[in-house]
Amino acid sequence: MKSESLHISQVPFVDLKAQFASIEDQVMPAITGTLQKCDFVMGQNVEKFEEEFAAYCNTKYGIGCDSGTSALELVLRAYDIGVGDEVITVANTFIATTLAIEFTGATPVLVDIDPQTYMIDISKIEAVITSRTKAIMPVHLYGHPTDMDPIMDIANEHGLIVIEDASQAHGALYKGQRVGSIGHAAALSLYPGKNLGAYGDAGIIVTDDEAISDKLKLLRNYGSTKKYHHEMLGYNRRLDTLQASILRVKLEHLDEWSAARRRNAERYNQLLADTDLILPIEAEHSEPVYHLYVVRTDRRDELQAHLQERGIATVIHYPIPLHLQKAHQSLGYKQGDFPLTEEYAEQILSLPMYPELSDEQAAYVAEAIYEFMPAKVIA
């Protein structure tokens, strides 16, 4: 193992430069094309990308916008969710999920995580449903699909909307269905570091609901579909044509990149099988796309420092659970409210993960981990 990785001294957490180099000859003409056409706002590539991405997700409509956070907020607003309403989501996610709920005036109601999936503990959802509950927002975290069937059953029984936050799971499959096509609607971030990422901020909503799609088109564009005719108080939250033209090129590569992420996860699973680390588990129903490869250990901080010394970049997703964030103080949660989320926040570590990660780099990461925690001895 040592000899093959001798020349590696650094592994970044993600490598967007390597990805750009691999598609430069396709991306540059797309950018130049938009610059020559100068159709920067609501140009043809926006509609084309929306159609192509919706088709990719197996949904009827795609509505591009300026970020994942916008996508989440706009779709909540499209369902008339606002002041006085409650939206159920999970304590372990990126804060954009709960910020978007708060921006509408609604209240995020948090649920602890499942010990296996690190996602919403579905058995705890019904206990927090009240007469104010309007929606459930499951998050397909780290690229793993949430178990959607029981969530849809609960939602149907209580008349709730389900909005998937699929920002980390573009293209992941749940029982053969694309995430984003299972709930009433889904919001996805297209931030540069996401599995499908623009070269700046971007986001998209997908849905089969024509009325919601029509409303979203108004909400993102000054409440207008015809210039200077305004039907409602809408925002300026559009997807740039330049980004759409780049995203169309990148969408062509998404499946091959997802396959590479899955292969890299498989490689880590094999290499790290003899460590004491708790490795990610794939649910039977799922084909995850490994936005992140998250391991767990009681000696997380020491391991992270050790890997840092070896030039290996790691990140914690996420170090402070949402209910303990200062920004969410007004929700009134306290330490101890979501014990598993709190416990895992001290143990989780995301290893370098991106499609271009080589076998040698993965081997170098594994080697550094074995330096820190010698292989389990089997007597």
Ligand SMILES: *Cc1c(COP(=O)(O)O)cnc(C)c1O
């Ligand atoms: C990235 C992300 C978002 C927010 O997306 P932006 O494009 O950064 O606004 C929302 N939810 C989750 C789960 C994310 O990972």
